[in-house]
Amino acid sequence: MRVWPWLLALAFTLWVLLPIYLIALSAFSPREAVYAWPKAFLPGSLSLETLRFFFGVEGVWRATATSLVVAGLTVAFSLLLGAPAGYALARFPFPGRDAFRVLLILTRAFPIVVLALPLAVLFLRVGLYDTPLGVALVHTALTLPFAVLVSASLFLSIPKELEEAAWTLGCTRTQAFVKVVLPLALPGLAATAIFAFITSWNEVFAASVLTLQNKTLTAYLLTLLDESPLPFKFAGGFFLVVPALVFLFLVRRYLFTLWGISHR
Amino acid sequence: MGSIRVENVVKRFGKVEALKGVRLQVQDQEFLVLLGPSGCGKTTLLRIVAGLETPTQGEVYIGERRVTHLPPRLRGIAMVFQNYAIFPHLTVYENVAFGLRMKRRPEAAIRQKVREVAALLRIEELLERYPAQLSGGQRQRVAVARALAVEPEVLLMDEPLSNLDALLRLEMRAELKRLLKETRTTTLYVTHDQVEAMSLADRIAVMRQGEIVQLGTPTEIYHHPADTFVGGFIGNPPMNFLPVVAEGGQVVLDGLRLPSPAERGPLLLGIRAEDLEVFPEPVEGGFAARVLVVEPLGPHLQLTLEREGTTFRALADPGFAAAPGATLYLRPKEGRVRFFHPETGKAL
Structure with missing residues (x-):
């Protein structure tokens, strides 16, 4: 039957969207509405009261700022290390290239839970503990494999002849990269950057274990969660979900590149 | 002076010997075609002259300069690629102006030169367009215009017509011949199409398995093939x-x-x-x-x-x-x- 695929799609969509909708609804509802039971499925009275309360809590803004710094550093590291590595993978045959590719993915095979404690000890020793830089380094380790592989497939999709043409027209290798390759790679690199940003923004475990005072927003919310009122949780949840949604909306085109579908 | 001299060039890719000691001299203002079946090393030879590959052995001279180890940008060449390699993020105008901008020519000189080659290639109407809006034949013209704009000592062309459909190929072939007679640019041209070679070349170098088996004018090669391979490769039907x-x-x-x-x-x-x-x-x-x-x-x-x-x-x-x-x-x-x-x- 033709109807089944549609029903299935509808079910999946609801499965994803319904919780997000409910969180958003609660975040914009007045306090009484959040506690009310049964839940109103349609917004009765919208208010910014809950969100205002959320941002009024001590430390939220500081944690947000820390999150931004960590995510910003993660993006910078991912691009600065990932793009050149991806370029090398795409353009230069070197011994062990395929092994390198597999190893990159293997780095994700170690659960962060296993790594976090030794890392904490190491970070304490070298003075990176409880710093945004330390957290950003761990987050970079998480995002780097994807940054490398995505940018590799990105550079692979840009014909080598374009670069060669630029060389014959008077460019050095660097000039050719900046004038020809980079403008063409930019949308894809932007997607990689946003991916790194979201990964860092949402990561909670490493951020919790490796910090004490300088917690990122997720880590901070985690510590507050148990002892905070329900509306606070909803507001926090909503605030965390929004960047991911914006990201997905912006990069849905490039997700195909991310998954290597558009390339042979 | 835009002559090319290739001396005993050997190129190995791993164990494969793509070029086995090639000697070749292209005279100033000459149109020389490298002709051979695929895999004969003709494109490799062209890329070595361009500086996109380095020879394992041997030397390359352009004019009187030894360019064997110079990067492409210092060789005074321009190249037209098989897939055109037009920059998709730049307009036709900026594509044609690219080489001139790299040479830091004043804006007025660039504008004049771009207009001039655009007129030569009949693409004046297309200057503000992006490559995605062009047909295959138009892209081909843009690629040639971009190469000619820098007034290279030597023009290198790698199967420039092979991506065009048959009718357009005929038209562009005649056009190229007219154009290069006018500009008198020394040209090294790679093709596997013997008709193209016959119609365009002053001289043809027939290559097989990394060697030049015969070098001569189209008539010589057609009527006095050096061996059965050349006789069978050139002419339709073959000899x-x-x-x-x-x-x-x-x-x-x-x-x-x-x-x-x-x-x-x-x-x-x-x-x-x-x-x-x-x-x-x-x-x-x-x-x-x-x-x-x-x-x-x-x-x-x-x-x-x-x-x-x-x-x-x-x-x-x-x-x-x-x-x-x-x-x-x-x-x-x-x-x-x-x-x-x-x-x-x-x-x-």
């Missing part, structure tokens, strides 16, 4: 090769008697299809063959014939009456027969 036996310094095929280069022994007789005259009746100085296939091609009738187990082709007038199975008589035109060594394939 016919009939096994014959010389005796007493003569080759005898029915009524045909020709002086042979060898006193005695087996030989290959090479003759082009259009150099065989076809007769329905036995004729003085002719030999017999049986018709296998008759193909009316328009300007002439292409006959595939068989004699003593060897098939070969001949061209007859379109009105010639021939049917498969019939016996015809063929006479080579005066002075058009070539002899080749039956084992080495070399011309004798």
Whole structure:
């Protein structure tokens, strides 16, 4: 039957969207509405009261700022290390290239839970503990494999002849990269950057274990969660979900590149 | 001076020897075509001249300068790629101006030069467009314009017409010929299409398996192929090769008697299809063959014939009456027969 695929799609969509909708609804509802039971499925009275309360809590803004710094550093590291590595993978045959590719993915095979404690000890020793830089380094380790592989497939999709043409027209290798390759790679690199940003923004475990005072927003919310009122949780949840949604909306085109579908 | 000199260039990719000590000299203002089947090393040779590959051994000179180890940008070359390699994020104008901008020419000079080559290539209307909005033929023109704009000492072209459809290819071929006569740019041109090579080249270098097997004008190569490979590769249909036996310094095929280069022994007789005259009746100085296939091609009738187990082709007038199975008589035109060594394939 033709109807089944549609029903299935509808079910999946609801499965994803319904919780997000409910969180958003609660975040914009007045306090009484959040506690009310049964839940109103349609917004009765919208208010910014809950969100205002959320941002009024001590430390939220500081944690947000820390999150931004960590995510910003993660993006910078991912691009600065990932793009050149991806370029090398795409353009230069070197011994062990395929092994390198597999190893990159293997780095994700170690659960962060296993790594976090030794890392904490190491970070304490070298003075990176409880710093945004330390957290950003761990987050970079998480995002780097994807940054490398995505940018590799990105550079692979840009014909080598374009670069060669630029060389014959008077460019050095660097000039050719900046004038020809980079403008063409930019949308894809932007997607990689946003991916790194979201990964860092949402990561909670490493951020919790490796910090004490300088917690990122997720880590901070985690510590507050148990002892905070329900509306606070909803507001926090909503605030965390929004960047991911914006990201997905912006990069849905490039997700195909991310998954290597558009390339042979 | 835009001459090119390639000296004993060897290129190895791992264990594969792509070029086996190639020597080549392209004169100033000459149009030289590197012709050969795919994998013969012609593109590798072009890329070595361009500086996109480095030779394993040997030297490359452009003009009087030794450029073997210079990067492409310092060689005074421009290149047209098989897939055009037009920058998709720049307008046609910016594509053509790219090389001039890299040379830091003043804006006014750039504008004038771009207009000039755009007029030459008839793409003035397209200057504000992006490559995605162009047809294949238009992209081709842009690629040539971009290369000519920098006024290179040497123009390198890598199968520039092979991505065009047949009709457009014919048109662009004529256009390129006109253009390069006008600009008098020394050109090294790679193709596997022998018709293209014949029509464009001042001289053709036929390559096979990493070596230049013959270098000469199109007429020389067509009429005096250095070996059976060249004879078979150039011309459509390819040259016919009939096994014959010389005796007493003569080759005898029915009524045909020709002086042979060898006193005695087996030989290959090479003759082009259009150099065989076809007769329905036995004729003085002719030999017999049986018709296998008759193909009316328009300007002439292409006959595939068989004699003593060897098939070969001949061209007859379109009105010639021939049917498969019939016996015809063929006479080579005066002075058009070539002899080749039956084992080495070399011309004798």
